[in-house]
Amino acid sequence: MSAPDLLNLEGVTVTFGGGIHKAPFVALEDLSLSIPTGAPEIIAVAGESGSGKTTLGRVILGLTKPVRGRVAFDGADIWATGAVHSRGYLRSVQAVFQDPFSVFNPFYPVEHLLRAPLKMFGIARGRAEQDERITTALRQVGLKPEQVVGRYPHQLSGGQRQRIVVARALMLRPRLIVADEPVSMIDASLRANVLENLRALRDEHGISILYITHDLATARQVSNRLYVLYRGRAVEIGAAGDVIGAPKHPYTQLLMSSIPRPDPDAPWPAEHVRKGEIGTSDRAACVFLDRCPHRMPICAKQPPDFMLGDGRAVSCYLYSDGRSETAAA
Ligand SMILES: Nc1ncnc2c1ncn2[C@@H]1O[C@H](COP(=O)(O)OP(=O)(O)OP(=O)(O)O)[C@@H](O)[C@H]1O
Ligand SMILES: [Mg+2]
Numbered sequence: 001m002s003a004p005d006l007l008n009l010e011g012v013t014v015t016f017g018g019g020i021h022k023a024p025f026v027a028l029e030d031l032s033l034s035i036p037t038g039a040p041e042i043i044a045v046a047g048e049s050g051s052g053k054t055t056l057g058r059v060i061l062g063l064t065k066p067v068r069g070r071v072a073f074d075g076a077d078i079w080a081t082g083a084v085h086s087r088g089y090l091r092s093v094q095a096v097f098q099d100p101f102s103v104f105n106p107f108y109p110v111e112h113l114l115r116a117p118l119k120m121f122g123i124a125r126g127r128a129e130q131d132e133r134i135t136t137a138l139r140q141v142g143l144k145p146e147q148v149v150g151r152y153p154h155q156l157s158g159g160q161r162q163r164i165v166v167a168r169a170l171m172l173r174p175r176l177i178v179a180d181e182p183v184s185m186i187d188a189s190l191r192a193n194v195l196e197n198l199r200a201l202r203d204e205h206g207i208s209i210l211y212i213t214h215d216l217a218t219a220r221q222v223s224n225r226l227y228v229l230y231r232g233r234a235v236e237i238g239a240a241g242d243v244i245g246a247p248k249h250p251y252t253q254l255l256m257s258s259i260p261r262p263d264p265d266a267p268w269p270a271e272h273v274r275k276g277e278i279g280t281s282d283r284a285a286c287v288f289l290d291r292c293p294h295r296m297p298i299c300a301k302q303p304p305d306f307m308l309g310d311g312r313a314v315s316c317y318l319y320s321d322g323r324s325e326t327a328a329a
Contacts, residue, residue, distance in 0.1 A: 012028060024067075250316065254291070
């Protein structure tokens, strides 16, 4: 029998609000995703603001409970078994690369930030063992322990702060990391650093990563797979290089064509694309209907995922001919 997936999301739907007279707002709809055990990978999630990226990250971290669908870790439904509330889950699935300015309490030195989780999870017994773990983790991310442990967050550079967040994650030996990168972090000087950290976590430490980004260049360089979200739906999924190099879904194509120069390294061009009437359209129809240049009568019905030969899944009827569907519409 093969090992269960590390993570398996099946038909996950998240809604907010709603009431007697008001339909709930759909932030994530029928999303499926799996990461196998023993083959760490980086899965990039891209899409314009409000498309549901952070919501997906929160579902994986166990902070948001889906209204429908299943979230399984090591084959077990985390909500049905209660695993989501366990320390084991908290430790196995970590969030990093949140804005390093907001995760640090300015009143504590770096040493405190690193020692606290060791105590919380009962990882190291005595102070000496804690010190050793802290020192090792800092060296692993290329920092000199003696230069940073006594410092306060404001005394560190953005890159150093980011490395400390990574060091903290490494000490806990998570199996999965959710890296939600805010737009403000897309700074050329930090980009190389982010890439280097993501790769090292995967290749040297065997940790899988859900990398949420607006930056297609980094997504293409480090990720194994790319999920393009639009209004809560994964409209296109595939190998990052393939999707960016030859986008199939009209939404992904629109994003590519709206890059002023055909430069694949250009950042996600959200500002060039007219914002849709997010949340107000009929969800029985294709989510991209009102902006699609190829719309057809059949698009009044939400398209299923059509599987293309190269492992690509596209939620669009343009690809219905002679292709297999993953699910009945
Ligand atoms: N707690 C909440 N209550 C109500 N609506 C919410 C809540 N959290 C998120 N939303 C809505 O769900 C949608 C998706 O939000 P989400 O934060 O996942 O977007 P995102 O893709 O991460 O956007 P960004 O790129 O701006 O970070 C948005 O329209 C947002 O306003
Ligand atoms: Mg977000």
